[in-house]
Amino acid sequence: MDLRFLKNKEINRELWDKGIASSHHPLIYAESWYLDICSPDWSAIVDVDYGFLFPLPVNRSIGLSLVMQPLFVQQLGIFSKEVPYPMTLIDTLQKICYPVVNLNGNSSMMVGSAKQRSENLPGIPEYNSTKGVISQLGRSVRLKENCILPLTSTYEQLAVNFSDNCRRNLKISKQKSFGTGPCNSSDQFIDFTKKHLNYSISDKDLRLLKGIVDEALQRSCGFIISCDNSKGEPLAMAFFLNKYGRLTFLSGSSSLQGLEYRSMFAIIDNVIREYAGTGIILDFEGSDLSGVRRFYEGFGSQKEYYPAFENHLLLRLWNLFRRVKKQHKKSGVRLSFNISNYLCNKNR
Incomplete structure (x- = not known):
C-alpha cells in the first residue's frame, strides 16, 4: 500500500469525505468539516485513491507541532474499506x-469477539501481537472503554435491561418533569x-462546542433535546450527533433542579423510545468516570473498546517541559524549542 503524508492544504476535502463515508466503520468525527472545527491544522496519512485514511489532529504549541486527541472527538484512527491488519x-x-503523539483509534481497529473483549482483554491476539511491535517504535498502546447501546429491539425489550436504579430515577423524572422535546437554539x-x-x-472550548452544534444543525446531522419544567424552563439539555447509524451523546448538563428531578434520565429514555427498533447505535461516548459509567450502564449499555496510542517517552518529556515552562513563566524566563521540523524531514 502506497501511503502518503499530506499537510492540511494538500488534502482533497471532497475525496476525503467520500472515503470516510465509504469506509467500513465511518464516524462523523473524521469528516473534514468536523476536523476543521476541532483541529484546524489537521494533517493525514492517505493512499493514492483516498481508500485508506488516517487523520492526524495537529495542535501547535510553543513552537512544537503535536498530534493530540481534540476535545469533543473520542475516536479517530484508520478509516478504510476493509478491516485493517495489525501490520x-x-x-x-x-x-x-x-x-x-497522543491519539485514539476507533473500535473497528480492535477485532475479536465481544466475549474476548469483555472477559479477557490480554487474550485478544491482535492486540497483543500489535502491542509489542508498536512498543519498539517508541510508542505505547492501551485500550479504552466506551459504552454503546444497539437499538435493534423494541423499547419494551430494551427496557428489560434497565437497572433498578435507572427505573427508580425514570419514575421520579416522569413525576417531576413536564415534557421532553427538541430545541433548535x-x-x-x-x-x-x-x-x-x-x-x-x-x-x-464553549466556542468550539458551539461551532460543532451550529454546523451539525445546519447539516441536519445533530439535534438538541431539552427536558423542561411546567413553566417551560429547561431542567436538562443534551446534544446528539446523528450520522452513519450512530447517535453520539456529545454533551449534556442539568440544572440543580434538573439533577433533583433526574431530568437527564428522561432525555436518554426519550431517545431510546424514539429510535428503538431502528438498529441505530446509541453511543454514550464514555466514560472513565465510574459515576458517569454507572449512569450509562443503567440503560443496559455494552462495552466497546478502542485503542489509544502515544509516544510514551516524548509525551512524558513534553509534560515535564510544560510544567517547567509554567514555573518559569512567573519569573519572566521564556523557554521554547522546536524539533518537529527536524523529525518530519528525517522521517519523510
Whole structure:
C-alpha cells in the first residue's frame, strides 16, 4: 500500500469525505468539516485513491507541532474499506512524523469477539501481537472503554435491561418533569451548558462546542433535546450527533433542579423510545468516570473498546517541559524549542 503524508492544504476535502463515508466503520468525527472545527491544522496519512485514511489532529504549541486527541472527538484512527491488519497499523504509525503523539483509534481497529473483549482483554491476539511491535517504535498502546447501546429491539425489550436504579430515577423524572422535546437554539444550549455544566470549561472550548452544534444543525446531522419544567424552563439539555447509524451523546448538563428531578434520565429514555427498533447505535461516548459509567450502564449499555496510542517517552518529556515552562513563566524566563521540523524531514 502506497501511503502518503499530506499537510492540511494538500488534502482533497471532497475525496476525503467520500472515503470516510465509504469506509467500513465511518464516524462523523473524521469528516473534514468536523476536523476543521476541532483541529484546524489537521494533517493525514492517505493512499493514492483516498481508500485508506488516517487523520492526524495537529495542535501547535510553543513552537512544537503535536498530534493530540481534540476535545469533543473520542475516536479517530484508520478509516478504510476493509478491516485493517495489525501490520497496516504499524506501517501507518511509522509514517507519523510528529514528535509527540497522543491519539485514539476507533473500535473497528480492535477485532475479536465481544466475549474476548469483555472477559479477557490480554487474550485478544491482535492486540497483543500489535502491542509489542508498536512498543519498539517508541510508542505505547492501551485500550479504552466506551459504552454503546444497539437499538435493534423494541423499547419494551430494551427496557428489560434497565437497572433498578435507572427505573427508580425514570419514575421520579416522569413525576417531576413536564415534557421532553427538541430545541433548535444553539445559543440557548450553550448558555445553559455554560451555567450548569458540572465541570470547568473555558470560553474557548464553549466556542468550539458551539461551532460543532451550529454546523451539525445546519447539516441536519445533530439535534438538541431539552427536558423542561411546567413553566417551560429547561431542567436538562443534551446534544446528539446523528450520522452513519450512530447517535453520539456529545454533551449534556442539568440544572440543580434538573439533577433533583433526574431530568437527564428522561432525555436518554426519550431517545431510546424514539429510535428503538431502528438498529441505530446509541453511543454514550464514555466514560472513565465510574459515576458517569454507572449512569450509562443503567440503560443496559455494552462495552466497546478502542485503542489509544502515544509516544510514551516524548509525551512524558513534553509534560515535564510544560510544567517547567509554567514555573518559569512567573519569573519572566521564556523557554521554547522546536524539533518537529527536524523529525518530519528525517522521517519523510
